[in-house]
Amino acid sequence: MDSTLTCEGTVQNYGTLFSNGLMVFESGAEVQNHGSWSTESLYYFFTPGEYDTLLNTGSFHVADTAWFSTYYPTVVNQGVISGGHWELSEVINQGTVSVEDLYCYGLFSNQGEVHCSHYLWVWISFYCELEGNAAADSIIVTGNFMLDPGTTVAHSLFSIGTPSLQMGTLEVPTFQTLYCEGDFTNYGVVTGSGDICIGGVSANYGEITSTPDICDQTLTTTTAPFLDINTGTVGPNVNWCANAGCSTLGVQESLLSSELLVYPNPAKEEITITGGNPERLSSIRQFDLEGREYACHSERTATGLVIHRESMSAGCYFLHLTDSKGSSRTVRIVYSDQ
Secondary structure, X not given: OOOEEEEOOEEEEOOEEXXXXXXXXXXXXXXXXXXXXXXXXXXXXXXXXXXXXXXXXXXXXXXXXXXXXXXXXXXXXXXXXXXXXXXXXXXXXXXXXXXXXEEEOOEEEEOOEXXXXXXXXXXXXXXXXXXXXXXXXXXXXXXXXXXXXXEEEEEEEEEEOOOOOOOOEEEEOOOOEEEEOOEEEEOOEEEEOOEEEEOOOEEEOOEEOOOOEEEEOOOOOOOOOXXXXXXXXXXXXXXEOOOOOOOOOOHHHOOOOOOOEEEOOOEOOEEEEEOOOHHHXXXXXXXXXXXXXXXXXXXXXXXXXXXXXXXXXXEEEEEEEEEOOOOEEEEEEEEOOO
8 A cells, every 4th residue: 555544443454554654533443453564654643531542463563653642542562563763652562562762651561572772761651560571772761660570671871860851760679670781870769679780870860769789880989879970869778789790680691781793784694693692592583674573593603693594585674682581682684685
């Protein structure tokens, strides 16, 4: 379909559907995708007080922008959602969300996998529950973020609030761990009794309370509080893993480190994974840009873990890697015939 698809009511897809755009206007609308749906853009308009839903059990890919109005429609994902920039209200994710940017304006209940190559921005609430995992290059929280009992990894930045929006709450319950490979900045409130492991600059301009265990791998101070920058308040019961290198938290053993190499990329016949302890990989999955999953044929060699292209067509794919500790990373790869 070369034009925009406009929906006013209930829409169900059990096959394969391509469109330049998708617009949904009707109050009380329900969109169901049980097959493969690919579109350039998605705009979902709602009427206050109506119960509107989008149910995805298949693969739903939006290449550019997916925008949902702020009247809290419910998105239930039990399949694969992929694409570019997504702005969502109320979400129950039991599948996989692999996008570039994700903005959460309502309650996001994550019971599956969330991977953002750029930003994950939480305006209201984000809960990693039932072993749900989330990973993004940068995570910004101006609402509430809680790990219970999922795993969260920020590759470059985890920020509670911003300089202009000094609000937001991070709660890390007992036995849970936040892995921040880059900088950790707090303008709001950090609470809980779990672990926070920081690989870059640690800065507190807000409040750290309760009994979290905070470990900065690259400390520039030898006195408490063991943070690179602190102009906020720190409670007396906060625990510190000063100069511990986060060895007890397992970050150095995570495949998510910058030492992980995937080459050659583009590749003609096979891709090799080295560094970052590839021998600890527990799961390797391949998806195309439409969210379709392909069988992954791999073998361990002296040089690393080799993934064979087999009969896959030339094009762009997402390689989703998970290690034995539950940490995960998504890498974009290209297979070429040249």
